[in-house]
Amino acid sequence: MADKKQERRGLGRGLSALMADVDVAEQTSGDTKPQPRRADDQIPIEKIEPNPDQPRREFSEDDLKELAASIREKGIIQPLIVRKNPARSSDYQIVAGERRWRAAQMAQLHEVPVVIREFSDTEVLEIAIIENIQRADLNPVEEAMGYRQLMDRFGHTQEKLATALSKSRSHIANLMRLLQLPEDVLAYLRSGALSAGHARALITTDDPSSLAKQVVDRGLSVRETERLAKQPTSPTPKAKTRTTEKDADTKALEGDLSANLGMKVTVDHKPGQEAGNVTIRYKSLDDLDEICRVLTAMPRDESR
Template sequence: MAVKKKGLGRGLDALFPEKSVKPAEKKPEQKPVATNESLHQQEEGSLNASVVKSAAETKDTAQATVVEEPKKSEMLVKISKVEPNRTQPRKQFDEDALLELSESIKQFGILQPLLVSDKGDYYEIIAGERRWRAAKLAGLKEVPVIIKEFNDQQVVEISLIENIQREDLNPIEEAMAYKRLIDEFKLKQDNIAERVSKSRTAVTNSLRLLKLDERVQQMLIDEMISAGHARAILAITDKDKQTSVAMKVFDEKLSVRETEKLVKHIVEPPKKTQKTVNTAEDAIYESLEEKMKGIMGTRVFIHRKKNNKGKIEIEYYSRDELERIIELFESIR
């Protein structure tokens, strides 16, 4: 399992202009922040701290310190005045995890304020929708917020980075967010990869998932198949066949490797020996093949030799299917 990154990479730093660098000076003592159980601590992360503060590097001096922006005033607002960003990448939230977080909030409160944008008659969440949902479940009437303004592209990038770093997005949500950055803001895949601290290949593979049939995409969202299965199925261009194979993968619990073999067989079926003359005998054997396929429920080939000899080839794609075929033979005895 991949280890989660703790930092936000270079993504958020790219969103803010560099700030001036001053000689090192003694900082006033800061009050230690109360800690919480790991669940709440993961949620509060380092995102909002990175938004409020960014560092500039200098080549002229050997040592420099981060110059903080003036701290945005934190304020309490009615929770009913706060609304989620309807265009944020994440659409699904784990109800059990939200309940756990709400219990933690009941005990400790919200340790890190929500980052919001002032929309006049309401505040729109830039970062912290999970905290907001958990706070509603906990029965809070007010939530702490920090108001900061961003353009539309920055809001998408912040939401995307926040969710990717916590691995909260399903593969389709992540791909849709990348697509929006490309379509609406004309970003290149290289730019996106740099912002979210991923390889360009990872971004490309993510976007390819949107070529799947919508039914297969939903199976991926519902975790009926994995992203590895989905990438294997992409080799099939026919949408109905994609769905059929995805259902077979789910029903028979095929591994990614087994799925790749199955897809390869569909895309590149074994070539039959070229027949120069289509005789009546050929038609008979083809009819027998089709009849056996109907009985066996899988591909069957009759390979003829001289003197009416030959062999029958029966294909199977998993251990379960092999056992099914054996049971079929046993029932015939």
């Protein structure tokens, strides 16, 4: 827990300052023409190496070949962001732009344009996560996990991420809610068998795994999935009562709490009464640590 608290103290540079270096258009092989950034220098390609802690491990060979063809024709539009290699001061380490660096090698370039910055190891990891979130080909689970990492590791709030990444807070909150789903449903999301719209309809159901399989097997649309999710799973009066007693405000509160904590939160509040129960379901000891951290950080009402 001590290590987590250390990371949560935040970076001296701040997320907005980091975004100023990373918030550039990724070079593609299409017709998009982003405004090029002025490079600090041209560095021999053999003097540059990737960051060993880069979260992204998979690079499509076909995409790299396509980008290499674009680089042969147009050159590298956006320079790589690099820092001095911590192990060898004469060399450099990639902070952002490993995909362009790989494609440049395929295009047989001898030098590449770079922007040189001073970043700590922690800042490099944060930038790598941000750069991955900005990729257009991310599936909803990968994007949600990126937001979760930025919040868990660096203490960023949804509001702060929304502002820095030019996303709406509801977009971030809705994606992070998807992480409440079972792993088999998340697998459907990763593969594209389910869309984020399908998955959102399943979050509040009692058996999302079974319903997800039905949706995939029957090829249901999002609207059809929403209707399926509203059908009672049991004909017993008890189940029917439970589904009707929660109002829209309570469900919205559950969604906000779940998104903020990254865990399943259930609010049981009987209409007309002041008391109720809040249940937080955690999946690991790290999650329990996070709950304890949030609760102990809350200011106490001394009047009670």
